[in-house]
Amino acid sequence: MPKQERRSFTSEFKRQMVQLYENGKSRAAIVEEYDLTASALDRWINQAQTTGSFKEKDNRSPEEEELMALRKENQRLKMENDILKQASLIMGRK
Secondary structure: OOOOOOOOOOHHHHHHHHHHHHOOOOHHHHHHHHOOOHHHHHHHHHHHHHOOOOOHHHHOOHHHHHHHHHHHHHHHHHHHHHHHHHHHHHHHHO
C-alpha cells in the first residue's frame, strides 16, 4: 500500500470549508466532496470558533505555552551546565 503524501491547505481554503459547515452543509458531505479527514475539518471548525486563526501557535493553551517555555529554559540550563563542567575541567588541569 503506497504511503499517502501529507497535504497542506491554505488558510483561505480552511475558512471556506468552515463557512460551508456554518452555512448548513453537513460534515460528511464536506469531507467526502473535498477528500478531507473528519478530524481535520473538526479542528478547523474549532480553531475558527475559538481564536479565528488556523495557525497552531495562536491556538495553544496557556499550559502548552508554559510547557514549551519550560522546555526551552531547561535546554538552556543544561547547555550552561555543560559549559561550566568543561570550564572546571580545563581550570583543574592548570
